[in-house]
Amino acid sequence: MIAKPGKNPSEVTSYRPISLLPLLSKILEKIILKRLTPTLAVNKVIPSHQFGFRPKHRTIQQWHRIIHRINNDLENKRYCTAAFLDISQAFDKVWHTSLFLKLKQALPHPEYTLLRSCLMNRMFQMCHQEEYTMPNPIHAGVPQGSILDPILYTTFTADLPGAEQTLTTMYADDIAILASHEDAIVATSNLQTHLHRLEHWLQQWRIYANESKSTHVNFTLRREDCPPVYLNGRPIPQNDAVKYLGLHLDQ
Numbered sequence: 001m002i003a004k005p006g007k008n009p010s011e012v013t014s015y016r017p018i019s020l021l022p023l024l025s026k027i028l029e030k031i032i033l034k035r036l037t038p039t040l041a042v043n044k045v046i047p048s049h050q051f052g053f054r055p056k057h058r059t060i061q062q063w064h065r066i067i068h069r070i071n072n073d074l075e076n077k078r079y080c081t082a083a084f085l086d087i088s089q090a091f092d093k094v095w096h097t098s099l100f101l102k103l104k105q106a107l108p109h110p111e112y113t114l115l116r117s118c119l120m121n122r123m124f125q126m127c128h129q130e131e132y133t134m135p136n137p138i139h140a141g142v143p144q145g146s147i148l149d150p151i152l153y154t155t156f157t158a159d160l161p162g163a164e165q166t167l168t169t170m171y172a173d174d175i176a177i178l179a180s181h182e183d184a185i186v187a188t189s190n191l192q193t194h195l196h197r198l199e200h201w202l203q204q205w206r207i208y209a210n211e212s213k214s215t216h217v218n219f220t221l222r223r224e225d226c227p228p229v230y231l232n233g234r235p236i237p238q239n240d241a242v243k244y245l246g247l248h249l250d251q
Contacts, residue, residue: 001128017126019145029118029147036111036151045106046154049162052172053150059245062171066178066244069167070219073180079187079218081226082178083195084242086213090173091153092141095206096120099142099156106155118148156205161197165190171245184218184226192229199232211235215242219251 007014040046051057066082073080096119104112122143126133142152153172160175162168167178177198179191202209209231216236218226228235241250 001126017144019143021143021146026147032111032114032118033147033151036107036148039107039111040151040155043106045158047158047160047162047170049168050154050158050170052170052174053154059171059247062169062245063247065167065169066176066249069178069180070249073219074221077221078180078182079184079220079222079226080178080180081184081187081191081216081218081229082176082242083191083229083231083236084215084217084244085175085177085198085231086210087173087175088208088210088213090207091144091149093207094142094153094156095140098205099152102156102158103152106158115148115152119152157207159201161194161201163190163194163197166194168194174245176244184220184222184224188226188229195229195231202232212237215239217242217249217251219249 001015002018003009004014004016046054051059051062070080072078099119100112100116103115107115119142122138123135124138125135142149142156150172157170157173160168160170165179167180169176169178177191177194179187179194181187181190198209201207211231211234214231214236216229216238217240218238220226228238230236241248243249
């Protein structure tokens with residue numbers, strides 16, 4: 001357990017668990033990943049808007065997509081309204097039943113059964129200083145720190161819904177949705193429609209988005225502002241700036 005800086009040390013949520021995995025397991029997973037990657041590429045499992053854990057895809061390319069869209073809207077005097085979503089404990093909350101379902105659809109049967117056996121009947125034990133807990137079963141989540149962890153998560157979220165009227169950007173669990181239009185009401189309506197579709201998907205696959213930690217920013221040179229947008233019936237807080245993938249963007 002590694003303490004998070006600036007957090008209350010008496011609270012459980014103030015610690016980050018680091019997985020200490022067997023060396024032989026990591027070697028095996030690296031071999032499996034080498035075999036899986038071409039299959040996922042041929043079947044086009046990972047969507048084009050997901051830039052996390054993909055070769056030749058880095059944060060700077062995702063920044064370019066967002067900044068190019070905002071600059072075009074500013075030059076053409078359009079409204080660009082954007083929601084930057086916070087997904088809570090994304091890797092820890094992956095529902096195994098649904099993950100197995102998606103892996104079965106995406107992979108040949110031998111690869112699917114191999115991954116299923118890697119994830120089933122796993123146990124974990126916590127260590128803090130010199131104290132150990134009893135071993136406990138793992139019912140959800142992908143093993144953070146493992147070689148296969150990123151590809152399992154991106155496969156699980158590969159069917160995240162998109163929309164023609166919006167731009168979706170993802171880097172692992174960092175999600176941003178942008179909608180543009182000359183009319184502020186229309187731009188907001190397009191963004192809200194996409195968020196409603198996203199709500200249904202999040203509920204279906206048991207992923208929790210924290211509305212209070214998400215951010216709604218309106219990029220425009222016009223005086224009027226876009227109306228608020230809602231996620232799970234709660235307004236996403238509006239702000240003049242946001243930090244996304246380490247880059248600060250203001251209105």
